[in-house]
Amino acid sequence: MEIEIVTADDSNLTRRIAEDLRQRVRAIPGSLRKPIAVTIGPVALRREVTQRTGGVILSAYTSSQVWHAIGATQPGVEISGVYAEPNPADQLGLVALLYRRPVRVAAILSSDAAFFRPLLPSVSIEPFGEKDDINKVLNRMAQTQVLLALPDRAVFTTENVRNILLSTYRHGQGVIGFSADMVKSGALATTFSDLQDINIQLTEIIAAYALGGDLPPPQFPRYFRTIVNEGVARSLNLALDDGIRHYARRPVGVPR
Structure with missing residues (x-):
């Protein structure tokens, strides 16, 4: 082979x-x-x-x-x-577990990440252009409860990440990150x-x-576990339980 x-x-x-x-x-x-x-x-x-x-x-x-x-x-x-990066559908499933009620979820996207839009029919999309100021974009979505962070290189630059995490924290918004490192830096949670x-x-x-099958289109990770920043969860008055901490999809024979 x-x-x-x-x-x-x-x-x-x-x-x-x-x-x-x-x-x-x-x-x-x-x-x-x-x-x-x-x-x-x-x-x-x-x-x-x-x-x-x-x-x-x-x-x-x-x-x-x-x-x-x-x-x-x-x-x-x-x-x-x-x-x-994680599947946005799994991330939204994590949002449902964390909040246990309908919440408004927003994502910030540049034109380079427009392919995400069809995957996010229930998410409010905030466009981000080359000349946009990230703080002004964040202020526009101040009434949104959750920011779904997507790995858009135009949005989540080294300079912007700190501003995003500080602003959302001040507004009482949870950030669903796209990596475990992002959660350790102040995002609420992610699958990984x-x-x-x-x-x-x-x-x-x-x-x-x-075995003779066709090659599938590119896909998001099928198997995952969850990491939660428990300090951020407490600040947002979110009650955590094992259903959240153990939210996962594991390969057959591989423990959670």
Whole structure:
């Protein structure tokens, strides 16, 4: 079975991801109709999209925004993968558990992240342009109870993140982050997927393809757990229970 793990650096994390994935794909039965390159991170994905002339590219550990920015592949190359960030549907499920009542949820999106809009029919979208001031945008949504943070590089810059977290805290708004690190920095909560979760999902995609299935479109992580900033939850008068702390979807045989 021709499966190549493509990396662009030799960091400890990249080596761990690649070795775990190699162990998993060795056990996949069947044969592939086309060779598959699994790219670890955005640099490896960009390189493969530019250079590969046939087969399949499976992208992993790359945000949906970067995936969409890369655009069409070379003729004859199929591309799919698993995005790096949480599924907005799972994040909204977490909002429902946290608040236990209908609340207004907003998201701030630039034009580069417009592909999120069809996924958020119940979310109020605040547009963010190149010349917009993040504080003015935040003031416009001051009556919204929840900000759903999406990995939009135009919005969540290093300079903006602190302002966003401080402003929403002052307004009594909960921020559903897009990474565990964001929760540790002051967001309310998020779902998150570790390398085991992502690698199991990639293995399932490859296994289904080897059995004669079609290559699916790119997808958000299927398996996840939850992290909550309990200090922020207390400040928002949110009562936490095990249903929130253990909100998860785990692979068969893998504990919560």
